[in-house]
Amino acid sequence: MTWLLVALGAAVGxxxxxxxxxxxxxxxxxxxxWGTFTVNAVACLVLGATAGAAVSTELYALLxxxxxxxxxxxxxxxxxxxxxxxxxxxxxxxxxxxxxVLVGTGALVLGAELAGVVRG
Amino acid sequence: xxxxxxxxxxxxxxxxxSGGGRDEPVPIDPDVDLHVPAQRAETAGAHVLxxxxxxxxxxxxxxxxRYAAVRAWPGDPASAPLxxxxxxxxxxFLIGVLMVPVAEGHGRRxxxxxxxxxxxxxxxxxxxxxxxxxxxxxxxxxxxxxxxAFGYVAGTLLGSLGAVWAAVTLTRRVFGRPGAGx
Numbered sequence: 015m016t017w018l019l020v021a022l023g024a025a026v027g028x029x030x031x032x033x034x035x036x037x038x039x040x041x042x043x044x045x046x047x048w049g050t051f052t053v054n055a056v057a058c059l060v061l062g063a064t065a066g067a068a069v070s071t072e073l074y075a076l077l078x079x080x081x082x083x084x085x086x087x088x089x090x091x092x093x094x095x096x097x098x099x100x101x102x103x104x105x106x107x108x109x110x111x112x113x114x115v116l117v118g119t120g121a122l123v124l125g126a127e128l129a130g131v132v133r134g
Numbered sequence: 135x136x137x138x139x140x141x142x143x144x145x146x147x148x149x150x151x152s153g154g155g156r157d158e159p160v161p162i163d164p165d166v167d168l169h170v171p172a173q174r175a176e177t178a179g180a181h182v183l184x185x186x187x188x189x190x191x192x193x194x195x196x197x198x199x200r201y202a203a204v205r206a207w208p209g210d211p212a213s214a215p216l217x218x219x220x221x222x223x224x225x226x227f228l229i230g231v232l233m234v235p236v237a238e239g240h241g242r243r244x245x246x247x248x249x250x251x252x253x254x255x256x257x258x259x260x261x262x263x264x265x266x267x268x269x270x271x272x273x274x275x276x277x278x279x280x281x282x283a284f285g286y287v288a289g290t291l292l293g294s295l296g297a298v299w300a301a302v303t304l305t306r307r308v309f310g311r312p313g314a315g316x
Contacts, residue, residue, distance in 0.1 A: 028193025
């Protein structure tokens, strides 16, 4: 059952990353990979809230492992950072690495705090 | 590929073996990069459903593989989450291998237009995770293991960047010059 829920979450999360990435890029002409940056931050926020809300194993499989896992990506982040560096945009590459880690972790903590406030 | 859209990675888009310069349309974003005309056009008409289905199918495969790995090696909760670290480093290596023929015009044949959405955006995107990485880091910090948290964050970052660099470098060497043999 949990396998099915992970699959279901991923079936939504992966296309959602693709569509969000497109939407962000089409509104934002920049070499900085804002699309991936955005989905990773949003996924961290949602995962933080999911973990903070202490949901059931099933709901965690669906939202945490499946949805957030597929919505966020490390492989794309790595490739983008490499491409920025090898096209000479070292400051953007460094900014992407540092900001992704800081904003991702910050969004996760924020999500967990918000879930804690809602739970009371 | 939608009818009437530009050819994906034609001869005129050949890039240098060093990975191309600023003005060449080698994508920065491997999921989808709107600077590449073929990728900008891939949601045109009914084709969008095919692309989204390929991404979803790949995402399911990648996420289940990650879930299987985490269940197979649950790990000691007191230690750094090495399985997630391994997944992210391996996924970064594999996207480097994939993107050289798929996005850079290396290799003899033009890759299938659904290969990138399926294998890159879907499978590898679903397999690797940034959110679990952030959660692991926070959990280590919350347990007062600051050094382990820093080691985990920096280790994943350096390991993944090293892996994608090594993969791209090696694969470019194997495939030779972009567009060769077409």
